[in-house]
Amino acid sequence: xxxxxxxxxxxxxxxxxxxxxxxxxxxxxxxxxxxxxxxxxxxxxxxxxxxxxxxxxxxxxxxxxxxxxxxxxxxxxxxxxxxxxxxxxxxxxxxxxxxxxxxxxxxxxxxxxxxxxxxxxxxxxxxxxxxxxxxxxxxxxxxxxxxxxxxxxxxxxxxxxxxxxxxxxxxxxxxxxxxxxxxxxxxxxxxxxxxxxxxxxxxxxxxxxxxxxxxxxxxxxxxxxxxxxxxxxxxxxxxxxxxxxxxxxxxxxxxxxxxxxxxxxxxxxxxxxxxxxxxxxxxxxxxxxxxxxxxxxxxxxxxxxxxxxxxxxxxxxxxxxxxxxxxxxxxxxxxxxxxxxxxxxxxxxxxxxxxxxxxxxxxxxxxxxxxxxxxxxxxxxxxxxxxxxxxxxxxxxxxx
Ligand code: UDP
Numbered sequence: 001x002x003x004x005x006x007x008x009x010x011x012x013x014x015x016x017x018x019x020x021x022x023x024x025x026x027x028x029x030x031x032x033x034x035x036x037x038x039x040x041x042x043x044x045x046x047x048x049x050x051x052x053x054x055x056x057x058x059x060x061x062x063x064x065x066x067x068x069x070x071x072x073x074x075x076x077x078x079x080x081x082x083x084x085x086x087x088x089x090x091x092x093x094x095x096x097x098x099x100x101x102x103x104x105x106x107x108x109x110x111x112x113x114x115x116x117x118x119x120x121x122x123x124x125x126x127x128x129x130x131x132x133x134x135x136x137x138x139x140x141x142x143x144x145x146x147x148x149x150x151x152x153x154x155x156x157x158x159x160x161x162x163x164x165x166x167x168x169x170x171x172x173x174x175x176x177x178x179x180x181x182x183x184x185x186x187x188x189x190x191x192x193x194x195x196x197x198x199x200x201x202x203x204x205x206x207x208x209x210x211x212x213x214x215x216x217x218x219x220x221x222x223x224x225x226x227x228x229x230x231x232x233x234x235x236x237x238x239x240x241x242x243x244x245x246x247x248x249x250x251x252x253x254x255x256x257x258x259x260x261x262x263x264x265x266x267x268x269x270x271x272x273x274x275x276x277x278x279x280x281x282x283x284x285x286x287x288x289x290x291x292x293x294x295x296x297x298x299x300x301x302x303x304x305x306x307x308x309x310x311x312x313x314x315x316x317x318x319x320x321x322x323x324x325x326x327x328x329x330x331x332x333x334x335x336x337x338x339x340x341x342x343x344x345x346x347x348x349x350x351x352x353x354x355x356x357x358x359x360x361x362x363x364x365x366x367x368x369x370x371x372x373x374x375x376x377x378x379x380x381x382x383x384x385x386x387x388x389x390x391x392x393x394x395x396x397x398x399x400x
């Protein structure tokens with residue numbers, strides 16, 4: 001194949017079929033690629049019973065997407081027996097992807113998240129340039145943390161980290177190879193998330209009065225995202241202010257329903273039943289952000305990025321986030337929101353009370369937040385940065 005004949009095919013190998021952070025970023029990128037130059041083909045796994053939100057959205061955007069049985073690094077493989085099973089699935093996935101690369105005459109492979117390794121191995125087998133897009137900060141087990149840093153820097157022409165925090169974390173485990181890691185911060189669709197969006201209908205559905213302050217956490221329900229700290233803070237706020245309501249948007253990973261039920265029981269025990277809304281997963285996050293007065297992200301471990309912060313900010317809402325990881329790069333403390341010490345519900349409660357009581361301050365911070373989202377985290381430069389990178393890698397590689 002001659003690279004000047006038409007668009008070159010890029011294979012995106014992704015680790016899930018949901019619509020959370022890394023899924024959304026991939027969707028936004030591939031749907032905006034210049035189709036006269038790049039033809040995206042996306043491979044998603046089928047090892048969990050996903051509701052297939054991403055593959056459906058890709059189909060709607062006219063992007064080809066295939067479900068491929070490939071090994072995805074998951075916690076259930078951490079252990080001696082799991083390692084063997086993972087290695088077997090990884091090998092099979094690699095062969096499947098290598099065949100796909102040959103059949104579809106793929107020119108470049110882009111692995112999306114550190115949890116998919118088959119794409120990197122298949123690219124090496126078929127001698128295609130490979131880019132690894134790392135979206136996570138894995139701290140333990142240490143062997144997995146090191147393995148991701150080792151693999152990503154040895155099996156890629158370039159590693160793209162979604163924040164400086166992710167880059168620093170990877171680089172610490174890849175001495176001598178850190179020059180391969182660059183940062184392209186995630187970006188937000190500022191046309192879709194806008195201050196003009198109307199959240200009134202959703203507030204009405206949730207029975208939230210116009211004069212009540214609605215504070216929400218949006219994202220996957222998991223131990224490290226800190227929903228438990230949000231509930232503990234909510235319980236403190238509830239006794240200090242009668243006009244604040246809370247909403248938890250998002251759901252657990254398939255198969256972890258116990259965690260949701262545990263949190264609901266905790267909220268009930270804290271007397272929050274009349275004050276809290278359990279919204280489940282919502283595909284309409286632009287409306288969700290518009291319905292909120294304040295977004296919180298009290299993650300217990302450092303967030304690799306924190307897309308929900310940007311989405312709220314682009315909607316003109318102030319945010320309160322745990323002061324570590326990606327949020328430090330997104331939130332300007334005291335200007336576009338507040339940063340609070342991680343794992344301290346009282347500090348979170350104080351920040352919520354401070355902003356709940358000051359509509360003018362919320363408005364002022366929201367306006368600054370919108371400006372920051374537009375000027376620093378826009379999608380156009382984001383897509384342009386990836387396209388430039390693809391061109392560089394294709395230019396540098398031997399004819400495939
Ligand atoms: N999200 C969604 N519906 C929900 C909860 C979350 O569409 O019910 C989206 C949210 O809009 C954001 C993403 O999931 O785009 C979460 O990204 P973030 O970086 O905050 O967290 P991650 O999922 O990557 O850990």
